Amino acid sequence: MSIRHSLLALLQDQPRYGYQLRVEFENRTGSTWPLNIGQVYTTLDRLERDGLVSKDGSDGEGHVVYSITAAGKAEVQNWFAAPVERNNPPRNELAIKLALAVTLPGVDVQAIIQAQRVASIRALQDYTKARRDTAANQRAADTAWLLVLDSLIFQTEAEVRWLDLCEARMLQQAQAAGQASPRKSSNGVTVEEAAPLIADIRR
Amino acid sequence: MSVQGPQQVLELARVSRTFGEGATAVAALREIDLSIRAGEFVAVMGPSGSGKSSLLALAGGLDRPTSGGVFVESTPLGGLGLNELARLRRRAVGYVFQDFNLVPTLTAAENVALPLELDGTATRKAQRQALDALRQVGIPELADRFMDQMSGGQQQRVAIARAIVGDRRLILADEPTGALDSTTGHGVMEVLRGRADAGAAVMLVTHEARHAAWADRVVFLRDGRIVDQAVAMHDPAMLFAQAGN
Numbered sequence: 001m002s003i004r005h006s007l008l009a010l011l012q013d014q015p016r017y018g019y020q021l022r023v024e025f026e027n028r029t030g031s032t033w034p035l036n037i038g039q040v041y042t043t044l045d046r047l048e049r050d051g052l053v054s055k056d057g058s059d060g061e062g063h064v065v066y067s068i069t070a071a072g073k074a075e076v077q078n079w080f081a082a083p084v085e086r087n088n089p090p091r092n093e094l095a096i097k098l099a100l101a102v103t104l105p106g107v108d109v110q111a112i113i114q115a116q117r118v119a120s121i122r123a124l125q126d127y128t129k130a131r132r133d134t135a136a137n138q139r140a141a142d143t144a145w146l147l148v149l150d151s152l153i154f155q156t157e158a159e160v161r162w163l164d165l166c167e168a169r170m171l172q173q174a175q176a177a178g179q180a181s182p183r184k185s186s187n188g189v190t191v192e193e194a195a196p197l198i199a200d201i202r203r
Numbered sequence: 204m205s206v207q208g209p210q211q212v213l214e215l216a217r218v219s220r221t222f223g224e225g226a227t228a229v230a231a232l233r234e235i236d237l238s239i240r241a242g243e244f245v246a247v248m249g250p251s252g253s254g255k256s257s258l259l260a261l262a263g264g265l266d267r268p269t270s271g272g273v274f275v276e277s278t279p280l281g282g283l284g285l286n287e288l289a290r291l292r293r294r295a296v297g298y299v300f301q302d303f304n305l306v307p308t309l310t311a312a313e314n315v316a317l318p319l320e321l322d323g324t325a326t327r328k329a330q331r332q333a334l335d336a337l338r339q340v341g342i343p344e345l346a347d348r349f350m351d352q353m354s355g356g357q358q359q360r361v362a363i364a365r366a367i368v369g370d371r372r373l374i375l376a377d378e379p380t381g382a383l384d385s386t387t388g389h390g391v392m393e394v395l396r397g398r399a400d401a402g403a404a405v406m407l408v409t410h411e412a413r414h415a416a417w418a419d420r421v422v423f424l425r426d427g428r429i430v431d432q433a434v435a436m437h438d439p440a441m442l443f444a445q446a447g448n
Contacts, residue, residue, distance in 0.1 A: 117431075121415060125416045125435035126436050127416070128413070168250075
């Protein structure tokens with residue numbers, strides 16, 4: 001997550017001090033990714049060092065107010081214009097866990113998948129409820145939060161569908177292995193047979 | 204008899220259903236215990252062949268269990284004759300099927316009024332209740348349309364109106380969003396959720412996680428058994444409280 005660009009974008013809106021930036025960020029993203037105030041100030045220091053923001057003096061109550069520079073505005077424009085980086089996907093703990101589970105003997109992969117499925121569906125229930133409640137309020141200010149919730153719903157749904165696919169593939173391979181391969185692990189799957197599943201994870 | 208008191212609208216007690224006999228017998232459901240309270244929305248998920256649709260058919264009295272008991276509002280379905288069962292289905296239970304099951308030669312309002320009229324409700328009163336149900340699903344202006352004058356999404360809304368007309372206490376839906384685009388599917392979920400919030404017991408069979416997520420409780424079936432349940436936290440304020448920190 002780009003805290004740096006998020007703070008810059010909020011400063012483009014209007015000059016603000018550190019605590020205001022934190023509150024504004026959390027309002028707009030529904031506190032989904034809480035920011036600690038230390039992170040905010042460290043980031044502001046770096047932005048100032050790089051000439052993207054400048055200190056505007058104090059607001060009279062002792063808060064140091066920051067405003068965006070011309071270079072900062074250009075940086076925000078570039079951020080919005082460029083698609084999010086894909087060539088280095090974020091680490092996906094679930095994918096890594098399953099990739100290891102299918103290739104190790106003695107691991108009950110189906111149990112891992114089912115436990116994760118229950119947890120993911122529960123999260124999906126909660127996101128869906130939060131979305132319903134928020135949408136019912138019909139406040140224009142909630143638009144950004146609704147978009148974030150939609151994104152979480154889609155991601156979690158994709159996770160559940162991927163789990164279904166993993167399970168179906170495991171069953172297929174266990175059946176094929178049962179008929180053909182003498183080198184079964186306790187999962188009924190050999191490393192070679194698990195390769196397509198891992199390819200799915202990498203995709 | 205029901206052990207959980209009157210607020211249990213549906214109760215399945217150690218229900219099993221086997222198809223066929225002897226060596227070729229297939230156990231579709233094995234000793235299922237499941238109750239749904241008034242105002243509760245339960246989704247049933249599971250792979251193909253896990254017993255989801257068999258469960259729904261038993262819950263609505265469309266099929267009878269091989270063993271165990273099915274109770275709707277404390278009435279044991281096993282003790283009812285065919286006529287009594289049909290009457291209970293018309294009065295208390297509403298079904299939504301994937302393929303709508305609407306009568307093409309009737310208008311939307313007539314389709315919705317049909318179960319009431321079959322049950323002896325006067326035509327005028329039945330039509331009034333049908334209009335009310337069409338209003339609840341958001342298409343009162345389509346009351347006089349025939350099925351071939353409506354889109355798939357509109358037809359599904361008619362089917363849902365027919366399922367909820369006359370204040371049914373138990374709504375059973377089998378993949379009701381199967382043929383619909385995602386926006387219309389969302390609308391269907393809103394109606395089902397709304398019925399539960401108004402006090403009906405709702406059971407939805409689906410393979411779509413995003414639809415199951417509208418439920419208070421998600422039940423997972425595998426090989427005819429309930430293997431897991433997921434219960435919503437129902438407190439969005441807590442949603443991100445423990446995450447992220």
